[in-house]
Amino acid sequence: MGQVGSLVGLSNVPDGAFNQLGNILKRLPHWDGPTCGIGFGTMLVLLILEKIGKKWGKKHFSIRYMASSRAIIVMVIFTLISYLLNKDRDDYLWALSQVSTHGIQHPKAPDATLLSKVVARSIAPLVACTLEHQAVGKAFARRNHYAIDQTQEFNYLGVTNIINSFFGVMPVGGAISRTAVNSECNVKSPLNGAITAGFIILTLYVFSPALYWLPKATLAAIIIMAVIHLFGPLSLIWRYWRISLADFIACMVAFWVTIFVSAEIGIGAAAGWSVAWTLLRSAFVTPSIHASSPSNGSSDSSSTFQPLARVPTVSTLNQQISENEGGPALPEDTVVVQFGDSLFFPNANRNKPRYSVEAERSWSVAAERRLARLRNERGVVMRQMPLAVVIWDFGMVPFIDSTGITALAELKDDIRRQLGFGVQIRIIGITKSVRHRFERAGWKLADADGLQDGGADVVYPSLERAIWDERDRDSLKGVSTEKA
Known part of the structure; x- marks a missing residue:
């Protein structure tokens, strides 16, 4: 949108895509005819060459x-046309680039006074520049089927702007317009940067008189035709809606904030939404709890069980249990708790009450009326023997913080208070x-195949071994059981 004003011969177009669109349409009667002819003629030639x-x-x-x-062909053609038609005129037919340079200034250290004024205010442009640079890089990488190295991109930004500061150059970043031109020219190698730099140096010292006659409309048309191919089909928005509401909201936030405010604010708003959504999603994660039940009862999972895969998952457990009803039963004194995400501050204490309810329904000695109500609400059939083993599956837990460890310690203490210290906590x-x-954190852990430390929780290599290991299962003999 920033190039449309030059395309139709309008000046003093405001910033912001929405403001630019409104201003350009409002000033439709003032569009310059010759400038529109040059601009749209350039677009037509570019389109014809592309189709050919x-x-x-x-x-x-x-x-x-x-x-x-x-792009080079139309630039040469329309620069020549502009020169032939405007060289003898005092009032040019259309706006010209009027490139006028005197080489590159000699390098010098930045002014200390200027540096002190811009240090604090440079943080926001830095964040906006890096976000836009990464977004542009990923967009072109996806379009042209290659991968970018983010560390390399950030190093490029830093080195380029540090060197530029000695020449009095404005800060630069990955610009979508110039990158789009490179993409449309089928650039395949970083060597293009050396060639581009060479032409820029030649332009500064040799070709600047010729580029003086380059129409602004031609330059705007080249940029517009290069960028327009980056727009995806409208069906992509519908696809986001069907796949993920979070992605759809992020897309809409980025699009509309960019339209009404700016590209950097739009990217930042979408990134902020993604962070907030990730925290909310993590805060409401609950674990999967698997326990045995009589064949005519109901529970979170079936009572049948066969040896499981080396790396157990919820799907593995459910599939192998549900597809083998004639197999050996999961021990009634065993409960498998599988955590579905990281255990940290947003979700650690939220999950603990669920365990407490599960503990109550499995081994509480509270009043019969309360027990009956809880069992009826949860569809629980009473166990015929006390709980002896609680297995914690950390296969989907990549991170845990001090709050998560504290919550697990409280859970362990609750279990031991309910049934005594004979209940084993096994970890996989x-x-x-x-x-x-x-x-x-001072939590004692011991490997199943290693030396056992008294009071340490045992870490097993597989779910199968953790369930069927008979070590110390008789420690609960004599504990009274509650019967249905």
């Missing part, structure tokens, strides 16, 4: 090369980083 390249470019190298270089699927956090 798509149709015959694969068979003829010269046609493919001509189509790839169409724990990653090295999570285990290190447990150990730094």
Whole structure:
């Protein structure tokens, strides 16, 4: 939208895509005829060359090369036309670029006074520049089927702007317009940067008189035709809606904020929404709890069980249990708790009450009326033996913080208070980083195949071993059981 004013011969167009669109349409009677002819003529030639390249470019190298270089071709053609028609006129037919340079100034250290004034105010442009740079890079990487190295991109930004500061140059970043021109010219190698820099140096010292006659409308048309191919189909928005409401909202936030405010604010708003959504989603994660039940009862999972995969998951457990009803039963004294996400401040204490209810329905000795109501609400069939093993599956827990460890310690204490210290806590699927956090918190852990430390919770390599290991299962003999 920023180029449309130059395309139709309007000046003093405001900032912001929405404001620009309204201003340009409002001033429709003031559009300049010759400028529109040059601008739309450039777009037409670019479109024709593109279609020719798509149709015959694969068979003829010269046609493919001509189509790839169409931006340079139209620039030369319309600059020549502009020169021939305007060289003898005092009042030009259309606005010209009027490039006038005197080379590159000699490098010098930035002014300390200026530096002190812009340090604090440079943070916001830095964030906006990096966000826009990454967004533009990813858009073109997706379009042209390659991957970008984000560290390399940030290094480029830093080195470029540090060097530019010694020449009095404005801060720069990845610009969608110039990147789009490179993409449309089928640039395939970073060597293009050296060639571009060479032409810029030649322009500054040699070609600037010729570029003086380049119409602004031609330059605007080249940029518009390069950028327009980045727009996806409208069906993509509907696809976001069907796949994920969160992605649809992020898309709408980025689009409308960009239209009404600016691109950097739009990108930042969408990124902020993504962070907020991730925190909300993590805050309401609840674990999956699997326990046995009689064949005619109901529970979170069926009572049948067969040996599971080395790396157990909820789907693995449900599938193997549900598809093998004739197999051996999951021990009635065992409960498997599988955590579905990281255990940290937003969700740690939210999950704990669920465990407490589960504990109440499994082994509480509260009043019969309260027990009956809880069992009826949860569809629970009473166990015939006390709980002996609680298995915590950390296979989907990449991170845990001090709040999560504290919540698990409270849960462990609740379990032990209900049934005594004979109840075993067995752990599977724990990653090295999570285990290190447990150990730094003073939580004793021991490997199933290693030396056992008294009071340590045992870490097993698989769900199968954790369920069927008979070690110390007789520790609850003599504990009274509640019967239905």
